[in-house]
Amino acid sequence: MPTPVDLSALIKAYDVRGTYPDQLDAGVARAIGAAFADVVVLPEVAEGARPRVVIGNDMRPSGPELVGAFADGLTARGVDVVLIGLCSTDGLYHASGALGVPGAMFTASHNPAQYNGIKLCRAGARPVGQDSGLTEVRELAGRYAAEGVTAVAERGVVTERDMLTEYAQFLRSLVDLSGIRPLKVVVDAGNGMGGHTVPAVLGTGAGLPALPLDIVPLYFELDGTFPNHEANPLEPENLRDLQAAVVEHGADLGLAFDGDADRCFVVDENGDAVSPSAITALVGLREVERERAAGRTPTVIHNLITSQVVPDLLQAAGARTVRTRVGHSFIKAQMAEHEAVFGGEHSAHYYFREFFFADTGMLAAMHVLAALGEQPHPLSALADQYQPYVSSGEINSRVEDVAAARARVIEAYVTEQGGGVVEVDELDGLTVSHWGGHPQWWFNLRASNTEPLLRLNVEAADADIMEKVRDDVLALVRQDAP
Template sequence: MTSSQPTANSATVDLTGLVKAYDVRGTYPDQFSVPVARALGAAFADVVVLAGTSERPAIVIGNDMRPSGPELVDAFAQGAADRGVDVVLIGLCSTDGLYHASGVLDLPGAMFTASHNPAEYNGIKLCRAGARPVGEATGLVEVRTTAERYLAEGVPTTTDRGQITQRETLTDYAVFLRDLVDLTGSRPLKVVVDAGNGMGGLTVPAVLGTEAGLEALPLEIVPLYFELDGTFPNHEANPLEPENLRDLQAAVVEHGADLGLAFDGDADRCFVVDERGEPVNPSAVTALVGLREVAREKAEGREPTIIHNLITSQVVPDLVQAAGGRTVRTRVGHSFIKEQMA
């Protein structure tokens, strides 16, 4: 049995300016409001969750440090619960932390973040279980149109409403990342990290430090702007803009560090600065990581495949292929890369 509870007026609602090709992103609260979040939660439940399981449906939700996050998360969770979907809230996390939870728990997920956008923005990155992408070709259009209908007509609620619970996942996430690269045998390194008041301020002490209860690594971390603050009082958390790297570059030189790392707001993007304070070309980083993964996959008897987007330098596929790896080029956008990975 269902009933409808109106979430907005009955006028036709157009969410095309908010729901993009591979995520949801807009200004709060004029584009992205609490009623819109609730409608999107219900629509995500219908289109992605309920259509994809015969078991007790559930989702996992995380958010970054933006001030609008908690109430938008609550509205989205209520909308999903209205449709009979259980909700696991993991609280503050990086985007890749949410993807990790989606994989470990085998649940569809929603990460509330506007990444590197200014403070007035918020958004959602959606995924299916196992962090498989939800983009315009994999359900996001249907989520949008369903949410528009719910905003006009009301969200239908079920008698078997979903339960909302909380869960801590940061420690498991830190352990998982430590297992990807063994740093215990590294020479001692001094690393300056600019978190830009974003989620790197939470994840770096857990992964590279001892805040999650893990053993100390041979790293001396010099923190810059680790205080979580979604108003970004020091600079925008967008390391792609040169002016946002200046404090990091100066600190690397001042402290005689081996390298510097700058994270964006949801800590799923990282820019590297060398020991001279000079930016390292992202394609050079991609090539180094790619070559390492090729060697590891070959050592384990698997055919290595490296995915890169179309703005990557030709040096990357050339080096990977010369090392015996296969390369796959995708459009720019995380959902397009994840679609190939899935």
């Protein structure tokens, strides 16, 4: 019996991600498709029903080949396939939710052109991660890759369906933009899937009525080689073209989407980036108000590196807030467990109960447009309400000994400053908070799962305090840096 192929470098904790074709090629994609059928799809199909999977892909050149191979693996195991073609990741989640079937999205998100990958979900866009089937998929796919996929007598069939208009209609049913004041919006799609979805949802590309939006497009041409800049707006240099264009066109705001358009970043009329934590607070308050108006007690999820302003404002508005680890699988699990109306991460992933508890950058963008267009003030004034504190942003430090560096920080901040002066928790890495005292500050120090890195986030009531805490912690962390 052949030795199973080791796919641990490709199939990780939350998705499939690797370079094409050396890590992810057609043979591996076929094996993963067959394993997905056996582990996730077939065990959950209702008695007497045909098992089905919906598949979409982004604009990467390797997508169609990999989709075809993955679909072949599924059909070999007796599973029908619905191909929806080019779509954003949230477009695939919508298809999974609307059709009530498991899904697979071929994308490497913001990674460079040589990468591709697969985001898998159960019916209703429920996530598949290391604790919910992905480990078993990896093990079985490794065997299929070595031994080949055995086809059943009655293979599945492949059909095609365009769901872009349904996706656009669904989003418009959740946020009504028809009555807002006219807004000029620059959108940087980064040659990613925003160039496909923005004209459909915010324009008339899907045959929907025009909205009071003047869209100025940047890099809407779908091109998986990313000729203008990486489709990763989390990196400041990738926002520069958008910031300049907002000022040049006298726009009311700018929006930037990552490669698969599931994350959205916002720039105000001055070209200044608006913190994703501020967007979490802004959108969260809108959803809290709607819940309370319906007579329900709202719950909002946020990860532990979002600004303190998020729980401050949402709790004051009558919401219950739940703090969770960094990472979409943790947020989605907490969203479902608590029936949360909304969830936000500082990485600009935004989750909505009405969107199958999944993340969608487009719906978050629509909430920002509604909030801005329903009142007369510029976005900078609106955003100031949600950005009262000063943060460092995430700072990575490469260290020789992660455990020793962490121990130095614990010694300095927990042992020496103990006695109730600081609050400490280890929900995700080490969080040390002095928010209940003066001066107000907190920091989180987390180890990377894949590299010898420590990631530091600091927030404080003013810049001087933030810089002091940041520099003191970094000095401890980098004491033995290579």
